[in-house]
Amino acid sequence: MSVVYSLKNVVKSRLVDKAGFRLQVPSIEIKQQENIALVGHSGCGKSTLLDILALALHPDSQDEFLLTPKDQESQDVGFLWKKKKQNKLSKIRKQHIGYVLQQGGLLPYLTVRENIELPRRLMNLPQDDSTRSLARVMGIHRQLDKLPGLLSAGERQRVAFTRALSHRPSILLADEPTASLDPITARKIMAVVMELVKGLNITMITASHDWAHVYKMDLRVLKQEAEVVEDGHVYQSTFTD
Numbered sequence: 001m002s003v004v005y006s007l008k009n010v011v012k013s014r015l016v017d018k019a020g021f022r023l024q025v026p027s028i029e030i031k032q033q034e035n036i037a038l039v040g041h042s043g044c045g046k047s048t049l050l051d052i053l054a055l056a057l058h059p060d061s062q063d064e065f066l067l068t069p070k071d072q073e074s075q076d077v078g079f080l081w082k083k084k085k086q087n088k089l090s091k092i093r094k095q096h097i098g099y100v101l102q103q104g105g106l107l108p109y110l111t112v113r114e115n116i117e118l119p120r121r122l123m124n125l126p127q128d129d130s131t132r133s134l135a136r137v138m139g140i141h142r143q144l145d146k147l148p149g150l151l152s153a154g155e156r157q158r159v160a161f162t163r164a165l166s167h168r169p170s171i172l173l174a175d176e177p178t179a180s181l182d183p184i185t186a187r188k189i190m191a192v193v194m195e196l197v198k199g200l201n202i203t204m205i206t207a208s209h210d211w212a213h214v215y216k217m218d219l220r221v222l223k224q225e226a227e228v229v230e231d232g233h234v235y236q237s238t239f240t241d
């Protein structure tokens with residue numbers, strides 16, 4: 001299987017209330033169709049790493065950051081960051097990556113259908129039957145004309161997944177997508193998503209602080225080590241293969 005993400009010595013530092021945080025990635029290789037979990041305590045840098053993988057956050061430095069979406073040429077993202085090619089970076093992100101946030105991030109004043117179609121609009125893709133068929137697979141086809149506020153938390157996360165997949169990206173990133181749901185609802189939703197991404201040959205990376213949940217789903221877990229922890233604050237965290 002071809003390699004989708006290849007990272008070497010990626011570093012990102014943040015300053016939080018005078019307490020620093022440093023994320024280190026000595027080496028990560030993620031292959032097409034892999035289903036990966038980023039597991040670790042709150043504050044260990046899962047969201048930071050996901051934002052970097054989503055090309056939404058620039059690292060301070062990297063020796064290598066290559067992204068090769070399915071059936072596409074390899075993109076030297078490290079070079080694009082160095083040269084500040086924001087348009088190109090945002091184009092790659094919009095086309096190839098779907099991102100689900102913990103709280104879904106749905107726009108409350110748009111209907112479910114309009115929320116789902118947003119990524120397609122951004123890419124000038126036709127508004128065709130695909131929204132309905134994807135919504136059916138995700139079990140939310142009866143909710144398409146409602147506003148998100150009228151849905152249950154579980155239904156909203158189903159919509160968030162549907163939206164993240166509506167433009168048919170080959171990479172799906174999800175940041176604690178079921179953390180606010182009860183375990184049974186969470187398991188049901190993840191089962192549907194897992195089956196869908198398998199069928200669509202999607203590479204998926206999910207952040208979670210819930211080990212039991214992740215191990216049950218049989219994902220490849222990236223190693224995470226919080227090296228310096230004081231009073232619960234993580235100063236330095238390393239993720240690697």
Ligand SMILES: Nc1ncnc2c1ncn2[C@@H]1O[C@H](COP(=O)(O)OP(=O)(O)O)[C@@H](O)[C@H]1O
Nearest residue numbers: 014015016021041042043044045046047048049
């Ligand atoms: N926008 C930001 N600006 C500065 N520091 C941040 C920002 N977002 C997160 N951090 C800090 O970076 C560290 C890692 O946070 P995060 O990636 O959100 O961890 P996790 O998702 O594993 O809980 C924390 O110390 C957090 O306070």
Ligand SMILES: [Mg+2]
Nearest residue numbers: 046047048175
């Ligand atoms: Mg987080």
